[in-house]
Amino acid sequence: MDVVNQLRRQFVDYSTSLHREGILDDQFTQLQKLQDENSPDFVVEVASLFFEDCEKLINNMGRALEQQQGVDFKQVDASVHQLKGSSSSIGAMRVKNVCITFRSFCEAQNREGCLRCLQQVIHEFSLLKNKLQTLFRLEQQILTAGGSIPVIE
Amino acid sequence: MASNGGVTWRRTEEVHVLAVDDSLVDRKVIERLLRISSCKVTAVDSGLRALQFLGLDEEKSSNGLNDLKVDLIITDYCMPEMTGYELLKKVKESSAFREIPVVIMSSENVLARIDRCLEEGAEDFIVKPVKLSDVKRIKDYMTGEGEKERSSKGINKRKQRDSFDDLSSSPPSILSSPSPISSSSSSSPSPPSVQSASAPSSPSPLDSPTRRVKMASSK
Numbered sequence: 001m002d003v004v005n006q007l008r009r010q011f012v013d014y015s016t017s018l019h020r021e022g023i024l025d026d027q028f029t030q031l032q033k034l035q036d037e038n039s040p041d042f043v044v045e046v047a048s049l050f051f052e053d054c055e056k057l058i059n060n061m062g063r064a065l066e067q068q069q070g071v072d073f074k075q076v077d078a079s080v081h082q083l084k085g086s087s088s089s090i091g092a093m094r095v096k097n098v099c100i101t102f103r104s105f106c107e108a109q110n111r112e113g114c115l116r117c118l119q120q121v122i123h124e125f126s127l128l129k130n131k132l133q134t135l136f137r138l139e140q141q142i143l144t145a146g147g148s149i150p151v152i153e
Numbered sequence: 154m155a156s157n158g159g160v161t162w163r164r165t166e167e168v169h170v171l172a173v174d175d176s177l178v179d180r181k182v183i184e185r186l187l188r189i190s191s192c193k194v195t196a197v198d199s200g201l202r203a204l205q206f207l208g209l210d211e212e213k214s215s216n217g218l219n220d221l222k223v224d225l226i227i228t229d230y231c232m233p234e235m236t237g238y239e240l241l242k243k244v245k246e247s248s249a250f251r252e253i254p255v256v257i258m259s260s261e262n263v264l265a266r267i268d269r270c271l272e273e274g275a276e277d278f279i280v281k282p283v284k285l286s287d288v289k290r291i292k293d294y295m296t297g298e299g300e301k302e303r304s305s306k307g308i309n310k311r312k313q314r315d316s317f318d319d320l321s322s323s324p325p326s327i328l329s330s331p332s333p334i335s336s337s338s339s340s341s342p343s344p345p346s347v348q349s350a351s352a353p354s355s356p357s358p359l360d361s362p363t364r365r366v367k368m369a370s371s372k
Contacts (some may be wrong), residue, residue: 085176086176
């Protein structure tokens with residue numbers, strides 16, 4: 001019982017810190033509320049789709065920005081727009097915010113600025129992925145120990 | 154069951170929603186939001202597929218099968234090939250499907266875009282990310298509460314498009330229907346003035362799509 005409480009407290013602390021650091025916003029909490037016994041893995045599933053999507057889009061952006069003949073900024077922007085959308089839908093606030101800046105550089109057709117933003121996107125994405133995987137692991141540990149996942153408002 | 158092309162007031166049957174979004178993540182989220190709100194969902198990734206689905210549906214319903222009848226279309230605005238706006242137009246231009254309410258979702262909170270969609274006959278405009286309260290609001294006015302309000306708004310908009318100088322021949326009940334949307338269409342200067350057009354018996358300010366826009370922009 002003590003183990004469960006410890007894990008639950010760890011989960012709450014970790015979750016709170018993710019929100020405090022701006023890595024996750026309220027939309028993530030909204031998604032957690034949609035998870036129930038009918039759809040127990042909903043958040044993990046959405047996160048997985050998001051990670052795949054992210055990687056694909058990052059590759060697209062990288063390739064487009066690498067074009068020696070001239071960068072197609074519309075194409076880069078299209079990918080950034082998509083990433084902004086899905087990061088917003090999952091509550092990945094920092095990723096989303098980088099995308100906003102990224103789009104201005106696309107509009108300005110500023111290749112250097114775009115490349116910097118791409119690096120930031122990659123950084124924020126890796127951070128998010130690691131942290132979420134830690135969070136999901138904690139959830140699993142709680143469930144395995146027979147406890148229930150705390151609901152964070 | 155009494156049916157006038159798609160608007161069927163169901164108390165006991167589940168609402169069937171056709172969700173259209175090219176983003177896999179968003180499709181998954183909207184699907185869950187709708188299912189948890191007790192709606193049947195068909196999610197497709199493009200406007201073209203949505204039209205195809207409706208086409209199939211029409212064939213089947215002419216055989217008397219209402220299972221796949223679509224009660225609501227909820228679509229993303231920004232999609233490659235066919236935008237949500239273009240899909241909206243196609244639906245509203247078709248005699249078979251114009252009665253189906255269409256809701257537009259967009260990550261961009263642009264008043265001109267919202268106005269354009271509402272003028273074209275969209276029921277509502279949701280600024281992404283979509284939340285449970287958004288889905289609940291839409292479902293509420295589909296299943297009764299705001300049904301009268303919604304259908305009169307819909308007729309009002311169509312009347313404006315079809316016969317602008319024919320208003321005098323419209324039944325009085327429609328003309329006198331208090332509708333913030335119709336009074337603000339095509340010339341909304343700014344959110345505050347649109348909001349003040351709300352009549353007492355119209356849906357509560359929180360339900361008005363333009364109010365939703367204001368809330369979103371004040372975040």
